[in-house]
Amino acid sequence: xxxxxxxxxxxxxxxxxxxxxxxxxxxxxxxxxxxxxxxxxxxxxxxxxxxxxxxxxxxxxxxxxxxxxxxxxxxxxxxxxxxxxxxxxxxxxxxxxxxxxxxxxxxxxxxx
Amino acid sequence: xxxxxxxxxxxxxxxxxxxxxxxxxxxxxxxxxxxxxxxxxxxxxxxxxxxxxxxxxxxxxxxxxxxxxxxxxxxxxxxxxxxxxxxxxxxxxxxxxxxxxxxxxxxxxxxxx
Numbered sequence: 486x487x488x489x490x491x492x493x494x495x496x497x498x499x500x501x502x503x504x505x506x507x508x509x510x511x512x513x514x515x516x517x518x519x520x521x522x523x524x525x526x527x528x529x530x531x532x533x534x535x536x537x538x539x540x541x542x543x544x545x546x547x548x549x550x551x552x553x554x555x556x557x558x559x560x561x562x563x564x565x566x567x568x569x570x571x572x573x574x575x576x577x578x579x580x581x582x583x584x585x586x587x588x589x590x591x592x593x594x595x596x597x
Numbered sequence: 598x599x600x601x602x603x604x605x606x607x608x609x610x611x612x613x614x615x616x617x618x619x620x621x622x623x624x625x626x627x628x629x630x631x632x633x634x635x636x637x638x639x640x641x642x643x644x645x646x647x648x649x650x651x652x653x654x655x656x657x658x659x660x661x662x663x664x665x666x667x668x669x670x671x672x673x674x675x676x677x678x679x680x681x682x683x684x685x686x687x688x689x690x691x692x693x694x695x696x697x698x699x700x701x702x703x704x705x706x707x708x709x710x
Binding site: 517534 | 598628630638639640641642645655689693696697698699700701702703704
């Protein structure tokens, strides 16, 4: 089951804030976040490994609510370079193998 | 983080032919993954490739259509066989590092006519 992200798309002016949500119908044990710029490969942003964890990376941070099976990505004082599509990823493990299921994606455009 | 290269970067192929995509990593990794990404869509996992064992395919993907090789800890190939226009997509390989983060190759953009 693919995690559902909201909103699907958002347009911001430079300096504005945004929140991207990721919801799973299955139990979550950790959450990944990636950003993909147009025509490029996804780039790892951060991983949250336990419920209640919050992490920051420059002006991009995230939280993980294990009980609600949700994670949120916070972008503050957005910059033009933040434009791209953001994906959450939820891992699952089978034996010795792990795999990521990527969310539906959120397209973010930052304008002047 | 690992540096990953893919060949070819793009190709245009005729229906019914096959294309083999190569993925090279600059360090030894246990887990390698192959994804498909259709235009404007999310990433869909095709299979997981561990060195020394058969690849594990996701629902909807079969070995006859997407054979994978993993001859060593730095290299893997994905073949897209008997192609149709529906196979037009971007194919990405990725590796999992000890941190559990995944790092992606630049992708192969495939167009099937």
